[in-house]
Amino acid sequence: MTDKRALLDKIDFYLVTDSGLSRKGTLSDVEKAVAAGCRIIQYREKSISTKDMIVEASQIKTLCGRESIFLVNDRVDVALAVDADGVHIGQDDMPIDAARDLLGPDKIIGLTVHTVEEALEAEKMGADYVGLSPIFNTSTKKDAGSGIGPESIRAVKDAIKIPIIAIGGINKQNSESVILGGADSLVAISAVVCSDDVEQETREFVALIRKVKKDAFGK
Ligand code: TZP
Numbered sequence: 001m002t003d004k005r006a007l008l009d010k011i012d013f014y015l016v017t018d019s020g021l022s023r024k025g026t027l028s029d030v031e032k033a034v035a036a037g038c039r040i041i042q043y044r045e046k047s048i049s050t051k052d053m054i055v056e057a058s059q060i061k062t063l064c065g066r067e068s069i070f071l072v073n074d075r076v077d078v079a080l081a082v083d084a085d086g087v088h089i090g091q092d093d094m095p096i097d098a099a100r101d102l103l104g105p106d107k108i109i110g111l112t113v114h115t116v117e118e119a120l121e122a123e124k125m126g127a128d129y130v131g132l133s134p135i136f137n138t139s140t141k142k143d144a145g146s147g148i149g150p151e152s153i154r155a156v157k158d159a160i161k162i163p164i165i166a167i168g169g170i171n172k173q174n175s176e177s178v179i180l181g182g183a184d185s186l187v188a189i190s191a192v193v194c195s196d197d198v199e200q201e202t203r204e205f206v207a208l209i210r211k212v213k214k215d216a217f218g219k
C-alpha cells in the first residue's frame with residue numbers, strides 16, 4: 001500500500017474543485033485548503049481543454065505534495081498523464097475494473113453511488129471509497145437528483161467496509177448530522193469555494209468534523 005492510500009483512513013474534509021463557482025480560482029482554492037489541513041483534493045474540471053487540464057492538474061499535484069491525496073474527476077487519461085494518486089468516477093464513467101487495469105493496483109479509485117446496492121457493487125469491484133450522493137438537495141450539480149437525507153447513510157455504512165464520503169448540499173450547519181449519520185468524510189463545494197476565505201472555511205470544516213468524531217466515537 002502506498003502512503004497516500006493509507007491516508008484514506010484519516011481524511012475528514014474532502015475538497016472538490018469547481019472553477020465555475022470559485023471566487024479566487026482553482027489553484028488558490030487548492031493551496032488554501034491544503035494549508036488548512038484538507039488531506040484529499042478532487043480536481044473536477046469540465047470547462048477547459050484536455051491540454052489545459054493537464055497543465056493545471058500538474059500544478060495541483062505539486063500543491064498536494066506528500067500530505068494530501070490528489071484525485072482527478074472522471075478523467076483516467078489525465079490522472080495517468082500527471083501521475084495523480086487516483087480518480088473519482090461516476091456510475092456512467094469508465095467501469096472500475098477498466099480503470100483499475102489502466103491505473104494499476106496502487107492508485108485510489110472512488111466511485112459515486114446513490115444506493116446500498118451501488119455501494120455493495122462498488123466495493124465488490126474494488127473501489128477504495130464511495131462518494132454517497134446527494135445527501136441534501138443542491139444546485140451545484142444540476143443532475144444530482146433529490147437529497148437522500150443523512151439518515152440514509154447508516155444503511156450504506158452497515159453494508160460496506162470502505163470509507164463513505166458524503167456529498168451534496170452540505171454546510172457547517174448540517175455537517176454534524178452527516179458524520180453522526182455514518183459518513184467518514186464529507187465534501188462541501190459551494191460552502192467553501194464561494195466563501196471569501198477558503199482557508200478559514202476549510203479550517204472550520206476540518207475542526208468541526210474532528211470534534212464531532214471525537215465526541216461521538218472517541219477518535
Ligand atoms: N456530486 C454530487 S452533488 C455535487 C457533486 C459534484 C455537488 C455538491 O456541491 P455542494 O455545493 O457542496 O452542494
Ligand code: MG
Binds near residue numbers: 073074088089090093
Ligand atoms: Mg463523473
